[in-house]
Amino acid sequence: MKYGREILKNVEGYVPGEQPRMPNIIKLNTNENPYPPSPKVMEALRGLSADTLRKYPDPMSLELRKACASRYGYDSADWVMVGNGMDELLAMAVRTFTDPGDTVLTTYPTYVLYETLAQLHGASAFLVDLDDAFQLTDAFYSTPARLCFLPRPNSPTGVCVPREAVERLCREFDGIVVIDEAYVDFADDDCMGFPKRFENAIVMRTFSKSFGLAGMRVGVAVARPEIIAEFVKTKDSYNLNVASQAAALAAMTDYTYMLNSRAKIRKTRARLMAALTELGFSVPPSQSNFLLAQWNGQPNAKTIFERLRERAIIVRYFPVRRLDNALRITVGTEEETDALLRALGEIVGK
Numbered sequence: 257m258k259y260g261r262e263i264l265k266n267v268e269g270y271v272p273g274e275q276p277r278m279p280n281i282i283k284l285n286t287n288e289n290p291y292p293p294s295p296k297v298m299e300a301l302r303g304l305s306a307d308t309l310r311k312y313p314d315p316m317s318l319e320l321r322k323a324c325a326s327r328y329g330y331d332s333a334d335w336v337m338v339g340n341g342m343d344e345l346l347a348m349a350v351r352t353f354t355d356p357g358d359t360v361l362t363t364y365p366t367y368v369l370y371e372t373l374a375q376l377h378g379a380s381a382f383l384v385d386l387d388d389a390f391q392l393t394d395a396f397y398s399t400p401a402r403l404c405f406l407p408r409p410n411s412p413t414g415v416c417v418p419r420e421a422v423e424r425l426c427r428e429f430d431g432i433v434v435i436d437e438a439y440v441d442f443a444d445d446d447c448m449g450f451p452k453r454f455e456n457a458i459v460m461r462t463f464s465k466s467f468g469l470a471g472m473r474v475g476v477a478v479a480r481p482e483i484i485a486e487f488v489k490t491k492d493s494y495n496l497n498v499a500s501q502a503a504a505l506a507a508m509t510d511y512t513y514m515l516n517s518r519a520k521i522r523k524t525r526a527r528l529m530a531a532l533t534e535l536g537f538s539v540p541p542s543q544s545n546f547l548l549a550q551w552n553g554q555p556n557a558k559t560i561f562e563r564l565r566e567r568a569i570i571v572r573y574f575p576v577r578r579l580d581n582a583l584r585i586t587v588g589t590e591e592e593t594d595a596l597l598r599a600l601g602e603i604v605g606k
């Protein structure tokens with residue numbers, strides 16, 4: 257029970273009962289894509305027959321894994337695992353590669369679920385502070401642990417460490433390195449080729465962000481077939497339902513649609529970044545579909561968060577060290593961005 261409550265609290269942006277009470281909110285707190293998924297996804301879902309629903313899904317999600325392998329430059333589905341959201345794959349990595357009592361390494365700040373998952377498993381998380389530019393320090397590479405989570409781009413900062421830093425980590429770290437690429441489709445480059453070069457590298461992606469399918473819960477892990485075989489041993493038998501498999505397959509097949517959505521978001525991101533800077537926020541360079549807007553003026557960041565909320569604009573506020581002077585803001589549509597900037601102008605008096 258204790259952990260159940262903890263998990264609920266830690267799910268990003270989850271406020272029990274909040275959403276149904278606020279129908280017209282501008283929701284910029286959980287980094288969803290503001291644009292709908294490809295029309296091909298809706299077609300695929302409408303095309304599901306009653307008979308397909310009556311039967312169990314393919315437990316190995318083979319068609320989807322093949323499509324991911326081929327898109328990501330791998331010659332067989334043996335390099336790919338899919339999960340019920342990337343969150344399931346992150347949990348699988350902890351279960352597969354650590355024993356209770358082991359250490360899981362990650363950064364501070366970062367995605368809070370890594371620490372929760374380690375604790376749930378009886379392992380402990382060791383968080384090494386990022387430097388002032390939210391980059392890795394030397395201490396990170398030399399910390400002994402069984403498993404390491406490195407998001408690139410990171411959340412909630414939006415910042416990418418250089419690819420060379422990830423290479424160094426894969427070479428020097430004596431354990432499994434999970435490179436969390438949840439937001440990488442919004443970035444300039446990626447590490448998808450690393451599992452070919454490093455036997456300890458696992459690259460994870462999600463359909464929740466760039467493909468606009470957060471509601472379908474589909475994540476992807478790419479790693480050496482020996483690692484994937486270990487995941488297969490610990491996964492739920494039917495971890496992806498038929499609708500999720502069909503939706504993700506259709507989205508992957510219509511890759512150009514995702515690239516268009518990405519281009520729109522990157523364009524709005526540049527505009528939002530410039531406008532926030534103009535308002536007096538300091539914003540680390542984001543390679544993601546959100547920005548960390550740091551604020552040292554008056555009213556303080558928490559008050560700005562509350563005043564936005566009164567206007568039905570929901571962003572993310574973290575009342576924790578190094579983040580309590582900032583707001584994490586998802587890049588929305590152009591109209592949502594206009595509304596946000598208008599409201600912020602009123603609140604901070606510009």
Ligand SMILES: Cc1ncc(COP(=O)(O)O)c(C=O)c1O
Nearest residue numbers: 341342343367411438462464475
């Ligand atoms: C850094 C990071 N990794 C993983 C995830 C989980 O993605 P999914 O929706 O596929 O479970 C998120 C979700 O917000 C995230 O921010």
